[in-house]
Amino acid sequence: MSALELAGATARLGGRAVLEAVDVAVAPGELVALVGPNGAGKSSAIRALAGLLPLTSGEARLGGDAVHALSGRERAARVAYLPQERRIAWNLPALEVAALGAPFLAGSQAIAAARGALAQVEAGHLVDRGVAEMSGGERARVLLARALAADAAALMADEPIAGLDPDAQLMVLELLRGRARAGQAVLASLHDLTLAARHADRVVVLDAGRVVAEGPPLEALGPGVLARVFGLSGRWMETPEGPLLSGVRYSEGSDGGVRRSGSPSNPG
Amino acid sequence: MTPAPRASLTAALTIAILFALVLAVLLGESPLSAAQLAEAFRDPSSGPGLVLWQVRAPRAATAVLVGGALGLAGAVMQGLLRNPLADPGVLGVSASAAFAAAVAIVLGLAAVPGAVEASALAGAGAAGGLLVLFSARVRSPEALILFGVALSSFAGAATALIFNLSPSPIASAEVMGWLLGSVQNRSWIDVAWVAPAALLAAGLARLAAPGLRMLSLGEETARTSGLPMARLRVLALLATSLAAGAAVAVAGVIGFVGLAAPHLVRAAVRGDPGRLLRPSALAGGLMLVVADLLARIVPTDQELKLGVFTALVGAPLFALIAWRAAREWRL
Numbered sequence A: 001m002s003a004l005e006l007a008g009a010t011a012r013l014g015g016r017a018v019l020e021a022v023d024v025a026v027a028p029g030e031l032v033a034l035v036g037p038n039g040a041g042k043s044s045a046i047r048a049l050a051g052l053l054p055l056t057s058g059e060a061r062l063g064g065d066a067v068h069a070l071s072g073r074e075r076a077a078r079v080a081y082l083p084q085e086r087r088i089a090w091n092l093p094a095l096e097v098a099a100l101g102a103p104f105l106a107g108s109q110a111i112a113a114a115r116g117a118l119a120q121v122e123a124g125h126l127v128d129r130g131v132a133e134m135s136g137g138e139r140a141r142v143l144l145a146r147a148l149a150a151d152a153a154a155l156m157a158d159e160p161i162a163g164l165d166p167d168a169q170l171m172v173l174e175l176l177r178g179r180a181r182a183g184q185a186v187l188a189s190l191h192d193l194t195l196a197a198r199h200a201d202r203v204v205v206l207d208a209g210r211v212v213a214e215g216p217p218l219e220a221l222g223p224g225v226l227a228r229v230f231g232l233s234g235r236w237m238e239t240p241e242g243p244l245l246s247g248v249r250y251s252e253g254s255d256g257g258v259r260r261s262g263s264p265s266n267p268g
Numbered sequence B: 001m002t003p004a005p006r007a008s009l010t011a012a013l014t015i016a017i018l019f020a021l022v023l024a025v026l027l028g029e030s031p032l033s034a035a036q037l038a039e040a041f042r043d044p045s046s047g048p049g050l051v052l053w054q055v056r057a058p059r060a061a062t063a064v065l066v067g068g069a070l071g072l073a074g075a076v077m078q079g080l081l082r083n084p085l086a087d088p089g090v091l092g093v094s095a096s097a098a099f100a101a102a103v104a105i106v107l108g109l110a111a112v113p114g115a116v117e118a119s120a121l122a123g124a125g126a127a128g129g130l131l132v133l134f135s136a137r138v139r140s141p142e143a144l145i146l147f148g149v150a151l152s153s154f155a156g157a158a159t160a161l162i163f164n165l166s167p168s169p170i171a172s173a174e175v176m177g178w179l180l181g182s183v184q185n186r187s188w189i190d191v192a193w194v195a196p197a198a199l200l201a202a203g204l205a206r207l208a209a210p211g212l213r214m215l216s217l218g219e220e221t222a223r224t225s226g227l228p229m230a231r232l233r234v235l236a237l238l239a240t241s242l243a244a245g246a247a248v249a250v251a252g253v254i255g256f257v258g259l260a261a262p263h264l265v266r267a268a269v270r271g272d273p274g275r276l277l278r279p280s281a282l283a284g285g286l287m288l289v290v291a292d293l294l295a296r297i298v299p300t301d302q303e304l305k306l307g308v309f310t311a312l313v314g315a316p317l318f319a320l321i322a323w324r325a326a327r328e329w330r331l
Helices: A042-050 A072-078 A094-100 A107-120 A136-148 A166-181 A192-200 A223-230 B003-026 B033-043 B047-081 B093-107 B115-137 B140-166 B171-182 B188-215 B220-224 B229-251 B257-269 B278-295 B307-328
Strands: A004-013 A015-026 A031-035 A057-062 A079-080 A154-160 A186-191 A201-206 A211-215 A232-239 A242-253 A257-262
Touching: A004 A042, A015 A031, A015 A042, A015 A186, A015 A211, A031 A042, A031 A166, A031 A192, A042 A057, A042 A154, A042 A186, A072 A079, A079 A136, A094 A107, A094 B229, A136 A154, A136 A166, A154 A166, A166 A186, A166 A257, A166 B047, A192 A242, A201 A223, A211 A223, A223 A232, A223 A242, A242 B003, B003 B188, B003 B257, B003 B278, B033 B047, B047 B140, B047 B188, B047 B229, B047 B257, B093 B115, B093 B140, B093 B171, B093 B229, B115 B140, B115 B188, B115 B229, B140 B171, B171 B307, B188 B220, B188 B229, B188 B278, B257 B278, B257 B307, B278 B307
Parallel strands: A031 A186, A031 A201, A079 A154, A154 A186
Antiparallel strands: A004 A015, A004 A057, A201 A211, A232 A242
16 A cells, blocks of 8 residues: 555646646655656645645545545654755754654653654754754754654655755765665655666656656656656766766757757756 | 753743832832831831832732733744744734724723723734634735734724724823823732733643744644644634733733743743743733833833833834844845
8 A cells, every 4th residue: 555645636726737637656665756847746746645735636645545534643643744945933953843743752752753863864963053053954954854753654855955965965865765665655856867866766757747757767767758858868877876867958949950058967 | 852941041030020020019100218118018008008009019910911911922923923023013913902992992981990901802802813714714824914914004094093083082092092001000900800811821822832833844844743733823823812902901002022022032942932932921021010110210201101111112122133033044
């Protein structure tokens, strides 16, 4: 049974369809990356699963049950959600922020869970520092620790590595993969296709609210999808560290043809 | 996480309030000699005894309770809206209570004991009810602030309309007195009015504290945290309406205490909006009893109105807080 599942999910925001008949399923032990251009529906899919975006048709399920049939507490036990928004209203110390991931545990247990989670994101040294005195990357780690401290059956992270330095990006992705290996179902939206291909078990490609490809990373992100969805002329290269996308941007020439406009190593 | 600093903060604020209360009872516009003070303690029904126990003491107690209610309302509202500039004034609770009181005054109900107070409380309750209804339908805190600002402007305009249309200059002067805010001539009856409301508000706020803490991380995190946020939000709004309404009912409109009190103690609780409630209420009580003492003993021909005094001190503070918040968060 899938821990996270969207079945024929359709949703509208301000009259615009943001999800159209989307099917996504994440099983326990699996790390699935949601990829797609800006506005493709990645955040909407995650928010629908969190019960934050009402569907006009289809269903969002957590552990087999419709998200809207579950109480708030049951939902929280089945999935921890790390939103893209990283603003924290007050200058709380990291330990208190992480402890908010476990609001139903007794104080000392919540603190222990928070300490453990902060250590996992290599932020043990930040325990007592206020979030207003941290860099954006440090704050992102502390917020991830909050989601880890929840110790839910599944974990959803909306762009968890955006704005992080390369070392922290790898740390976060390895951590997410470790959580999946430990049996959690993990769904993360990512922009970096190379990192998605290296770390995810499966990739779901969204475009304009629809799933356009799904499967093992290199199959889902074939040349056709790279061109159609991402506007890239790209190919995958095998390197000792894993697959690497080498691509250039398609741009329409005056003759209607396609010409190369650069050579980014990590496009997207 | 850090109970010791909070306990000592509570103790320090409580001692400061007790000290201020003693001063507020001993000092006043008409100074009493040592012999008169001794007489007041010996015989509460003597002249000096009446001044101390029936004039100054209830006035000081009212100031502490009103300040405490405002400090609590401000702390709840700032936590609820995740906004350091929120206070009962911002959401229109104070303005609605003042409008309702003004209506009662021009209708000639001032002579009926408790009528103006009840009307103010009803006004605050109505505003709180509207805010609860609105927040049940629209969850964005920004939208709630805009709604509150609209409510506040509307209540302010309606109060101005009362001035405009009022046939009696006496009623107008009375409304004006209300709007300026004061704890002058308050009796133990007023204390008996505001105390239960403030305590009930404190109880409701305490229940809402986990929700306020979770809201620090934003709306979406709070809504997926498993806490019953809708219920906690309603509790918080009820607490703030009740506290602000009771304060306005007894003392009229007193601005900036609700805004400033949470800021005075926020650093001591490391920003935690759940742990801020009690210290903020105590700080509000201390601020108002000290402000009232100063308003009383500053030698002026006409006694300074407390609301005017707090606004004069509070408005620059508001600007300073806005400036610091903007720097800290690059708003």
